[in-house]
Amino acid sequence: MKQTFINKELKESCAFYQHKSGVKIYVAEKPEYSSAYAIFGTRYGSIDTAFKRREQQEFITVPEGIAHFLEHKLFESEDGDAFSRYAKTGAMANAYTSFDRTCYLFSCSSNFEESFRILLDFVQNPYFTEATVQKEQGIIGQEINMYDDSAPWRLLFNLLNALYHNHPVKIDIAGTRESIAKINADLLYSCYNTFYNLNNMFICVAGNVKAEDVFKIADELLRNTEPVYIDRARVDEPEQIVKSKVEMNLPVATPMFAIGYKETCESPTRTIKERVCTDVILKVLFGSASPLYKKLFDAALINDSFSAEYFYGHGYSSIIVEGESQQPEKVYDIINQEIESVRKNGIDKNAFESAKKSLYGSCVSVYNSVENTVMSMVSAAFAEEGIFDYTEYVKDMTYEDVCCRFENILKKEFSAISVVKSK
Amino acid sequence: MDQFKKVDLASGVEGFSICTDRFKTSRISVNMFVPLRKETVSANALLSCLLTRATRKYPTYTHLNAKLDELYGAALYGDVAKVGDMQMLKFVIAVLDDKYTLNGEVISGDATELLLSMIFDPLLNDEGLFDEKDFESEKRLLVERIKGEINEKRIYAIKRTEGEMCKNEPYGLPKYGTLEDAQALTNADVVNALKYAVDNAFIRVNVISESYPEAVFQSVSEFFKDKKRTVTQKDITKKHIPNDELIQISEKMDVTQAKLCMGFSADFNDDLQSRINARVTADLFGGGPYSRLFKTVREEQSLCYYCAARINLKKRILMVDSGILEENKEKAYNGILEQLSVLQQGKFDESELLASKMALMDSAKTVCDTPAELDGWYTAYALYDTAVTTDEFVEKINNVTKQDVIDIANSIKLDTVYFLGSENFEKGE
Structure with a gap:
């Protein structure tokens, strides 16, 4: 099934193809750009x-x-790694794993077809x-060491551990040196065969490409597989938080704080x-034009690192307000x-009116870059929403x-504060 | 193909426009280049932020931000950067193109006025000073920012290495100055920095927009019409003078992962082809996943999580930085030098060189795809006599030969070694 979504006001469009293998494919053609950006991702x-x-x-x-x-590990194959194959096309390739998705990507301004073939091939x-x-x-152990030293990273995970009793969002994405020591090839195959089933995956491409070319290569290279239905173990997460305060010592100049407000979720996902x-x-309450910002700033309680975000995924959602302050507790009180x-x-x-305009402006600006366009397509694909629904x-x-x-x-009763400061 | 145009707006003031309908936003940047000097480095840093705090029309930060929200979340900011031995003050506004507003509002004029009035008609009191409270808050932020440089150990380690390596050159100064410099600043210092920048900086105004940038340029020319400007030197940058003896610094902190940084001096001519030869050499050494450092020191020897090389073409400094287990310090150090010697002896394949060239050509072509990168690209060439388009850059990369790489590699000499270890690590090991 193929169809095209068009947004006249944004002057943007996106072609969609539900491939018979189960993969959902989205392509935004941007012929006026030089480059293209592609992601092959799994839930x-x-x-x-x-x-x-x-x-x-x-x-x-x-x-x-x-x-x-x-x-x-997926970058490796019997005859060398994917990076050495990309080295022949000039594309810049990478991958990332977050709480609820793994994405393989590349960006290029020439040889798109060859690079796209490499992507589809090594992920399968x-x-x-x-x-x-x-x-x-060994390599990932080093990566974990680096995260152990990262104050913002520790700040976030300490907060998540204060907010969540059981939900696995509280565990470090890279795991620990002890946990990764238990990983072996069999376990990897078992996870691969479950989650890398094409019915669980999506492809998003934007830039100087033709949707028909993308679909053609997909037809050629995507394998038809029996659909796999995945049951995720139910997590019983109480409404209450674990503890309201957590503190850690790391060498930082000004103490860092992250305040989390846990939201009770009746359904696992959040609507548009x-x-x-x-x-x-968040913009009205915590934005730089807000009375709160002025109050905290004038009292020298925050600096320009102050920000707020909505942090959500399958089965968890919280509002996180972070910044740096000599008196994090006082900031917490004033916010409440x-x-x-x-x-x-x-x-x-x-x-409200200004915040709405500002948010609309940032939605439109997404289409300035092929990378951000793809990222917004991934979010929509992941949530099974229309590409332009959020903006609309x-x-x-x-x-x-x-x-x-x-x-x-x-x-307030479902909130906690995490602080990282020097000894 | 985008249309480029460069015009002289006043003595030492250039306008550069890129006309394109590709983007949803327009971007204007005012870039002011002044010599990096110990006496003024912090004042300029403070100035770059203080100017973006308020304008005559929107005299408080709250008013100004409410206006920016009103302009569909226009982004307005100021910052400083080191460009060789010059300090660049950069002021930017990025605003939604008028045709995308919800009710057909015209917002581009207001956005332009905001940016230009901020710099050229700033909010000063009757004594010609900045509002004392704004000055004090911004000074506090600058002090916190300088103190905060230890938070990101990777960046901190690179800055420390550069500082030691170039301690007798302007480039060795930290971009915001030292803590003492910042704490000693007075309101008058910042006003003087502004006056100096307006009267003496080489100024480059970039406009990336669909509509013709004439209105912006006209406002700027108008401002300078009756003013006397003297730009004594557009660029005072001199290449790094290698230190007589190897500098070795070791520092301890409460860290799990150690950092090893190695600063090298390089030597090559100033013409575009030579600079590009050096860029390719650095990339082949420690750029992408095809590079020598990535393939051997990281992948084959598992000695580090990252190990990368980058080159400063103005200062002729090549910096290698890595994150390692501290007991691997010697091995990583030797591994990095061994790979340099591989390049010097030409013991690499043509296919590796080709991979590096292809990656650099590919990424150069993507520059045109975001307003910020386009702005950055042409600002970087503002101090050179001619702007280089990405097409010209690509063509020159194509010319680079194996011998060119060998020649550059042989000019590279180790100058400074910096190591950041944990509290338990034996110093001087």
Whole structure:
């Protein structure tokens, strides 16, 4: 099935092809650009630690960090690695693993077809041996060391451990040196055969390409496989947080803080309406034009690293406010007071209108770059939403929607603060 | 093909426009180049932020940001960067093109005015100084930013190496100055820095937009119409003078992963082809995954998580930085030097050189695909006499031969070694 989505106001379009292998393919042609950017991704990330295929009886629990490990290993094949193949096309290739997805990507301004063939080929052809697995344990061990030293990274995971009792979002994406030591070739194949089934995957391409060319190569190289139905083990995550404060010592100049407001999730995923309204609320409440920002800034309690984001994925969602301050606790108090005061007095209508425009502006600006275009396509593909739905909803949302949303979020009783400071 | 145009707007003030309808936004940048000097480096850094805090029309940060939201989230910022021995003050506004606003509002004029008034008609009080409170807040931020440089150990290690390596040259100064420099700043220092930049900096105004940039250029020319400007030297940069003896620095901190940085001096001519030969050499040494350092020191020997080389073409400095287990210090050190010697002896394949050339050509062609990269590319050439298009760059990369790489590699000499280890690590090991 093929169709094309067009957004006249944005002057953008996107071709869609539901391939018979199960892969969903999205292509945004941008002939006026020199380069192209492609992602082949799967719904598989660090939170997928306990699962089974529907025909299997028992859930299997795999070592923490295995999705990321698998990403590293997939670049290898019996006759050399994917990087050495890309070296012949000039493309810049990479991959990343997040909480809920693994993506393989490349960007190029020539030889798109050859690079795209390499991408489709190596992701579909795993090759793991005990020897190569062992070698990788050394490299990833180094990567974990680097994350151990990263104050922002520790700050985030300490916070997630304070907010979540059981949800695997609290575990480090790369795992630990101990957990990755348990990984072997068999386990890797088992994860691969479950999550790299083409029905669980998507391809997004934007830039100087023709959709028909992309589809043709996909037809040629994507293998038809029996669909796999994946059951993820249910996580019982209580509404309550684990603890309201967590602190760690690392060499940083100014103490860093991250404040998290855990949201109670009745369904595992967040709707566009919930996301858009939350983004606007964060802008109104914490943006640099907000009264709160002025209050904190004038009192020298924050610097320009202050920011707020909506952090969500399958089965978890929180609002995270972070920054640097000599008095993180005081910042936390003032933020909670401000939230209460806005609850009492309502959201400022002018601030809502400006925040809406600002959010719309950032949605449009996404299409400035092929990379950001692909990233937004990946998010939409992942959430099974239309490519332009988020932007369209930004235009349509009302003040009432936002007020209604505000009632359900930013609850002090479900919040925690994480601090990293020097000894 | 985009249309480029360079015009003189005043003495030492250039306008450069790139006309394209590819983007959803317009971008204007004002780039002011002044010599890097110990006495002014911090004042310029503070100036670059202070100017973006308020304007006459929007006299507080809150007002200004409310206006930016109103302009569909226009991005406005100022910063400083080191370009050889010059310091660049950069001011940017990026705003949605008028045709994408929801109700047909025209916002480009307001955005242009915001940026230009901020620099050329700044908010000063009756005594000709910045608002004292704004000055103090911005000074606090600068101090925190300087203190915060230890947070990112990878960047910190590179900066420390550069600082030691070039301690007798302007380039050795930290880009925001030292903590003491920043703490000693007065309001008048910053006003003087502004006056100096307006009267004496070489200024390059870039406009990347679909509509003709005439309005922007006209406003700038208008401002300078009756002003006397003297730009004594457009660029004072001199290539790094190698230190007589190898400098070795070792530092301890509470870290799990150690950092090893090695600064090398290189020597080559200043013409475009020679610079590109050096760029390719550095890339083959430690650029992408096809490079010698990645393939051997990281992949084959598993000695580090990252090991990369980059070159500063103005200063002729090649910097290798790596994140390692501290017990591997000697092995990594030797491994890096061994790969340099591979290049010097020409013991690499043509296919490796080709991979590097292809990757560099490919990435050069992508520059035209984002406004920020286009701006950065042409700003980088502002100090040279001629702008180089990405097509010309690609053509020159194609010319690079194995012998060119061998020649550059043989000019590369180890100058400074910096090591950051954990508290438990034996110093001087």
